Amino acid sequence: MKKIILLLLTLVSLPQLLFAQAADQVEMADKLRADGKIWVVVAVVAIVLAGIAINMFRVDSKVSKIEKELNIK
Amino acid sequence: MGPVPHQPILNESIRNTYFHVALWMSMTIMLFTSMVFSFKYLRSGLLDHDDKASEFAKGGLFFGILGCLTGSVWANYTWGDPWPNDPKLNGAAVGMLMYLAYMLLRSSFEDEQRKARISSVYNILAFAVFIPLIYILPRLTDSLHPGNGGNPAFSSYDMNNEMRKVFYPAIIGWTLMGVWLIELRVRVKRINRFLRERVANADTAAKVHQ
Numbered sequence: 001m002k003k004i005i006l007l008l009l010t011l012v013s014l015p016q017l018l019f020a021q022a023a024d025q026v027e028m029a030d031k032l033r034a035d036g037k038i039w040v041v042v043a044v045v046a047i048v049l050a051g052i053a054i055n056m057f058r059v060d061s062k063v064s065k066i067e068k069e070l071n072i073k
Numbered sequence: 074m075g076p077v078p079h080q081p082i083l084n085e086s087i088r089n090t091y092f093h094v095a096l097w098m099s100m101t102i103m104l105f106t107s108m109v110f111s112f113k114y115l116r117s118g119l120l121d122h123d124d125k126a127s128e129f130a131k132g133g134l135f136f137g138i139l140g141c142l143t144g145s146v147w148a149n150y151t152w153g154d155p156w157p158n159d160p161k162l163n164g165a166a167v168g169m170l171m172y173l174a175y176m177l178l179r180s181s182f183e184d185e186q187r188k189a190r191i192s193s194v195y196n197i198l199a200f201a202v203f204i205p206l207i208y209i210l211p212r213l214t215d216s217l218h219p220g221n222g223g224n225p226a227f228s229s230y231d232m233n234n235e236m237r238k239v240f241y242p243a244i245i246g247w248t249l250m251g252v253w254l255i256e257l258r259v260r261v262k263r264i265n266r267f268l269r270e271r272v273a274n275a276d277t278a279a280k281v282h283q
Contacts, residue, residue, distance in 0.1 A: 035152060036085035042151045044092050044143040053137045055254055062261045069268065 082151050090236065091243040093143040096136050099248035101204075102135035103255070104172075108200040111193035123189035124262045126196055127179060132255040134172045134248070141165065152217055161211035161218045168203045174197055200279045 042066075077087050107129035114122035143164070145155040156162060179196055182188030211218065232240070 002212070035148055037083075038085040040086040040087045040090075041092075043146050044089050047142050047146065048092055048096070048139055051135070051142070052250075055135060059254070059261065060255050062258070065259065066264055066268070067085060 075187060075239055076127055078233050078236070086147060086151060086218070087236075089143065089147050090232070091239055093147055093241040095139060095240065095247050096140045096143065097207075098244045099251055100136035100140060102248050103129050103136065104200055104203065108197050110183050111158060111196040114189055118186070120185060120189055120266070121194045123163070123193060126193060126256045127258055128255045128262065130172055130175055130196060131258070132251050134169065135254075136251055137165070137172070141169065141240045148217075157217060159211075159217045160214050161216050164210055166207040168206050169204060171199045177278075 074088070077085070078086055107126045110122050110126035110129060112121075114126060148157060149155040175195055177191060179188060179192045182191065
């Protein structure tokens, strides 16, 4: 019961904490708009690399499946 | 970093052309290749051609999803919305759904030849609808993308020769990268087919022997 009350208190106070912070600094996503928006390019490159990595992992799992089928260690 | 034209709003994010735009261009090349292999399958009846068609479509879909995600990030910081209701975006979304439907169609057949034949026909039709959806229809209305609704694309407005020096090799590079990823999957599929056929042959041989 104590834990639940504590959890509820945290949940209630959390937005207030967040809003208090937001009031201090209103501007958002500054970094991505700074330096002539070059960080947008960095974000895009990161997405592309992540996508290629996911694709490679899926190929990897396919190859592993065949290896398992053929009992290759 | 190479020199780029100085634009208001776009600023340095014009460099995304080498990623976002080049990805869409190479996706178009892949989907076209997929359609060509579908034609080849229908002419020859070789399942290998159908494997290639499906993997090229899958690779194109992969680049398309990457294109959508990168486009969303780019649009968020230039147009102010991750998904503005732009005819090109909606056309691309419908096109992606069409190719997702192709993947679903493929997985819903048991018989290999039947699956290959019907999905080949669907693939050819999908490409024939896809090109007008993302390249022709947005040009007829107003769109935020360059090259649409009277905005010239690749003109001196938004590209110069310094950028072209990077942009065209980038298209070739992304295409080669995609083809390599696709080829790996095609080879895995080919190995799987070979294994299954060998098992089937061994079974029939055993039955004959009995």
